[in-house]
Amino acid sequence: MKPAYIILLIVAYFSVLILISYLTGKSADNKTFFKANNSSPWYLVAFGMIGASLSGVTFISVPGWVEGQNMSYFQMVLGYVVGYAVIGLVLLPLYYRLNLTSIYTYLEDRFGKYSYKTGASFFLLSRTIGAAFRLFLVANVLQIILFDAYGIPFWVTVSITILLIWLYTFKGGIKTIVWTDTLQTLFMLIAVGVCIYTISDEMEISNIFSYVAESELSKTFFFDDVYAGSYFWKRFLAGAFVAIVMTGLDQDMMQKNLTCRNLKDAQKNMFWFTIVLVIVNFFFLALGVLLTDYAQQNGIDAHKDQLFPIIATKGNLGLATAIFFLLGLIAAAYSSADSALTSLTTSFSIDILEIDKKKDKNEQEKTRKKIHILFSFILIATILVFKYFIADESVIAKIFTFANYTYGPLLGLYAFGLFTKLKVKDKMVPFICLASPFLTFSVNYLALECIGFDFGFSLLILNGLLTFIGLYIFKRK
Numbered sequence: 480m481k482p483a484y485i486i487l488l489i490v491a492y493f494s495v496l497i498l499i500s501y502l503t504g505k506s507a508d509n510k511t512f513f514k515a516n517n518s519s520p521w522y523l524v525a526f527g528m529i530g531a532s533l534s535g536v537t538f539i540s541v542p543g544w545v546e547g548q549n550m551s552y553f554q555m556v557l558g559y560v561v562g563y564a565v566i567g568l569v570l571l572p573l574y575y576r577l578n579l580t581s582i583y584t585y586l587e588d589r590f591g592k593y594s595y596k597t598g599a600s601f602f603l604l605s606r607t608i609g610a611a612f613r614l615f616l617v618a619n620v621l622q623i624i625l626f627d628a629y630g631i632p633f634w635v636t637v638s639i640t641i642l643l644i645w646l647y648t649f650k651g652g653i654k655t656i657v658w659t660d661t662l663q664t665l666f667m668l669i670a671v672g673v674c675i676y677t678i679s680d681e682m683e684i685s686n687i688f689s690y691v692a693e694s695e696l697s698k699t700f701f702f703d704d705v706y707a708g709s710y711f712w713k714r715f716l717a718g719a720f721v722a723i724v725m726t727g728l729d730q731d732m733m734q735k736n737l738t739c740r741n742l743k744d745a746q747k748n749m750f751w752f753t754i755v756l757v758i759v760n761f762f763f764l765a766l767g768v769l770l771t772d773y774a775q776q777n778g779i780d781a782h783k784d785q786l787f788p789i790i791a792t793k794g795n796l797g798l799a800t801a802i803f804f805l806l807g808l809i810a811a812a813y814s815s816a817d818s819a820l821t822s823l824t825t826s827f828s829i830d831i832l833e834i835d836k837k838k839d840k841n842e843q844e845k846t847r848k849k850i851h852i853l854f855s856f857i858l859i860a861t862i863l864v865f866k867y868f869i870a871d872e873s874v875i876a877k878i879f880t881f882a883n884y885t886y887g888p889l890l891g892l893y894a895f896g897l898f899t900k901l902k903v904k905d906k907m908v909p910f911i912c913l914a915s916p917f918l919t920f921s922v923n924y925l926a927l928e929c930i931g932f933d934f935g936f937s938l939l940i941l942n943g944l945l946t947f948i949g950l951y952i953f954k955r956k
Contacts, residue, residue: 499647507651509834512653512847516654517737521747522748525748526752530663530810530811530814531815533760538667538812539808542766546767549696549697550698551698552760552764553699553764554709554718555715556760561715570893574733574737575737581826581829584830586893591905592905593906597888597892598889601912605886607854610858611858613812615862617813618637621636624792637863642855644817644820645851649851653818654738656818657735663813664814665810667810668807670803670804671763674791674807675765675766678769687769690769691769701714707933708935721939725882730822732818770786774786777795788804824854827850827854828846884938887915891915901954903953904953904955911946916942
């Protein structure tokens with residue numbers, strides 16, 4: 480695919496996003512930026528959340544995972560269903576009852592200011608790192624297939640990437656994102672469908688479902704080795720808790736839900752989002768089976784995160800496949816990154832600076848705009864740092880591993896708040912939440928070294944449990 484074609488595609492794509500931003504950002508203020516004036520149709524939120532949940536990481540890494548781990552990832556996806564049920568039945572009613580803009584305000588009401596600031600800080604750290612990982616992956620692909628041909632350095636690629644996000648989010652915020660994410664999710668799903676069709680046609684597969692079911696790579700459930708990271712109950716329970724913390728306790732994902740007109744609409748959104756997300760993840764894994772077999776049959780030496788990009792852009796699947804792959808990749812990445820930038824701006828503005836308590840509305844808006852620019856630069860800097868540390872492991876594994884350590888304290892805090900009536904020594908909460916990830920790392924290391932037990936993604940549960948125990952130890956009488 481010629482670089483000139485890629486540039487035209489990117490220009491056309493972002494022209495549409497900026498047009499949507501213009502139409503949705505008219506007369507926008509902070510209430511529009513943070514909560515879309517509570518006017519978002521639930522079905523748009525549900526559909527758009529699919530792209531934000533999957534991101535460019537899932538688009539590339541999940542298919543690349545199949546070669547080494549078969550379809551074991553689907554065990555986590557089934558766990559997501561349980562997690563999303565908890566969000567819809569427990570967390571959303573709480574958030575709507577308290578009429579929250581930032582979900583971490585709950586921690587101040589329940590425990591105190593130190594707990595509130597700690598929870599928000601862990602989110603800011605987690606989401607900054609997570610968004611940077613996701614954007615790094617896409618920027619790297621764009622660098623290889625486009626910008627290297629023009630001699631443009633990686634830092635320029637990253638800066639352009641963030642600038643484009645800032646351009647269509649700086650005014651309308653979450654209101655714009657609800658609409659742009661819907662469009663981007665549509666592009667991503669079309670891209671997956673086109674890629675599955677072209678590969679199956681090239682391989683002369685008449686029935687994709689039968690082909691995948693008969694493949695050696697289609698093994699999904701692993702009950703044999705309780706010590707292995709792929710063991711079913713580890714993955715299933717981890718999936719449930721990952722969904723709770725990375726969606727239900729994440730300002731990024733919940734901010735979209737809180738733009739719905741009422742609780743009933745938000746719950747409908749979560750119900751349909753869950754069903755569609757499970758189906759979409761299955762198709763990503765099926766695509767991974769097809770890509771792995773296609774690479775082996777055609778002597779293509781590509782693995783993990785390089786598998787999908789190389790086959791789609793440098794294989795013999797035609798120009799249409801390359802175009803749709805690139806379109807899907809950009810859509811998947813930006814549907815996650817734009818909401819991340821907005822939620823980071825929201826959390827820092829509301830939770831750290833508390834601009835909602837300022838009486839001057841103009842001053843509130845000026846501060847929010849400065850924070851939006853600040854986090855744009857932070858994301859650029861973080862991506863450039865990651866450029867020199869990510870090399871040998873699938874990006875999705877790194878994100879979930881990191882999330883186990885940073886979201887665990889949030890899980891412990893909310894579990895303690897929701898399922899007990901105890902009070903804690905508020906000033907001790909930051910120390911408990913900082914100690915818990917280090918204890919989790921130590922326990923996991925000793926378990927691996929001494930008995931060969933791999934917690935895998937269940938580290939999140941262990942981390943949350945240790946935080947819960949710490950809060951109980953320092954409870955107030």
